[in-house]
Amino acid sequence: MSLFRLIENLFTTPTPKELGNSGEESLRKKLASLDFFGYHGRCLQNVYVPRRDGSTSEIDVIYITQKGLFVIESKNYSGYIFGNEQQKYWTSTLYAGKNWLGIKEVEKHRFYNPIRQNKGHLIALWKYCGNIKAFSIIAFGDDCELMDVSWKSENVEVCYYSELKKCIKDIWNNTPDLYDEETIDDIYQSLASLDKSSVTQAAHINNIKYGNSSNVCPSCGGTLVLRTAKNGRFAGNQFYGCSNYPRCKYIKNI
DSSP states (O other), rough: OOOOHHHHHHHHSSHHHHHHHHHHHHHHHHHGGGGGOOOOOEEEEEEEEEEETTTTEEEEEEEETTTTTEEEEEOOEEEEEEETTSSSSSEEEEEEEETSSSOOEEEEEEEEEEHHHHHHHHHHHHHHHOOEEEEEEEEETTTTEOOOOEEETEEEEEGGGGHHHHHHHHHHSSSOOOOOHHHHHHHHHHTTTTTTTTTHHHHHHHHHHHHHSBBTTTTTTTBBEEEEESTTTTTTTTEEETTTTTHHHHEOOO
């Protein structure tokens, strides 16, 4: 690779946040296109649902329909994905070229179990909206491959972006109608009224950074790992770094 190309890639590689935003927008467009096939719902993106402890639960996409709420967690990752419903963390592996000996190298990145993550979103929704019908869908980008992913819970599905419409249609066709248009509108207005401004987003990220129980990276969704600085003027000091380093360089100082 030429020096020019290398420098160009450094400036054009999307950040984890940009990848996440593009993935969520892609899902929103797929849901909008469902209307042309007779499936109708109302879509919300990046909803911050308040919790009783004062924090918020950020939901990527909610599709509100007569069948219930499709709560979608977007994971726009690359590489091979491994994980099951019981594990706390899943793993993505990505080919990282060859070392100086010509041996293939693989990068491994851990991230919080998205099924557990979305279950937390559903709990927040139930406490905020009442006993509503909800389906949990984990949608992965088409650039990855689900190598060893398994789950058993009902109302949980894991799919690729390209399979999302089929996944929703299958659930739709096997679920009786529950809500009329007035109820759908009431739920939509209740959730749409939640503040999605930069202030709310900053507060949500702040809760992730400094909350007592959370160890999720606010930048990419990876795991915050306790580390000790080995070099420089901060040598010996402890900090939390993202498990997806060097792809994600988020640091939480202690």
